Amino acid sequence: MSAHECVEKDGGINRGGLKVKVKAASEYYWCSIRLTFPGYLLWSLVSDECGNNYFRERCMRSVCSVVVVLLLFVTGGLIYKFLVQGSVEEASDGxxxxxLTHSEKDLVLTEMRSFLQSVQAITxxxxxxxxxxxxxxxxxxxMAAQQGVPVSLMGKLPLEFKRLGVDTHKKFDLLALNAEQLGDSxxxxxxxxxxxxxxxACHEVYRLDAVLQE
Known part of the structure; x- marks a missing residue:
């Protein structure tokens, strides 16, 4: 018996749930199919009597929808990890x-020392x-000094740390511009x-630990 004949015996498809009466070997049995993702996914895989294109298409749509949702969820998690959270653990000092790796820690500390050296020269x-x-x-x-930071390192830095760093670079640029144009010490x-x-603010909240492998 074809799938369409199977459906026609019950007078069409009921979207709330489908019960199809099937005749086989002089006896009747009921084929109950719930039109939900688990139901028609399993049914489309194992059914010989009623495994038709309609339900297979419905199944594939649901599979695609679930895959899309999972991909969005994973992508959102990666974006949050990369842009917001970073690679951070609670330290013993609160x-x-x-x-970071040792080389990444060295790079960040080098930038911090350049800040300190510039502040001393400015004073x-x-x-x-x-x-x-x-x-x-x-x-x-x-801001020009920030161009060489590796993307891999940026992904390990929490959002607020990155915000403070960018804001500090911008403030140095503004200070240089005002010093030139205004000349007001x-x-x-x-x-x-x-x-x-x-x-x-940065040193109050954060510390750098070189614990990761290169």
Whole structure:
């Protein structure tokens, strides 16, 4: 008996659930099919009497829908891990310990030391009212200095850490611009004070642990 004949004996398809009366070897039995993903998936795989294209198509649509949902879920998890959470564990001192390789930790610390060196050079420039030196040293750690950070490292850094880093680079660029255009050492000193709050906030919340294999 074909699948369409099987369906026609019951007068069509009932979307809430289908009961098809099938005659075989002088006796009747009921073929009950629930039109849900588990029901017609199993039925389409094992049924010889009623395994027709209609239900197989319905099954494939549901399989595709489930696969799409799973892919979206996995993709969303990866995006959250890469952009927001990063590779972080709770440290013994209460801070968030960013889990890095030794070379990655060295790279981040090198950038932090360059911040400190620029701050020291800026204060020297301010003390002698040399605004050209202030602008020069501030610009060396502006946004241009961030271009060489590997993508693999960026994925391990939590979102707030990255936000603080980008904001600090931008503030150095703004400080350099204002030092050149305004030449006001007191205003620049105030800018530097605000900028340093980012450094304090970062070190209060985060630490770097070199625990991962290269």
């Amino acid at each position: 801070r968030a310990a960013i889990q 020297v420039g301010l003390s002698s009212d040399d605004m050209d030196a202030v602008a020069l040293n501030a610009r060396t750690v502006g 007191m205003a620049t000193l105030k800018e530097l004070s605000v900028l340093m709050q980012n450094c304090v």
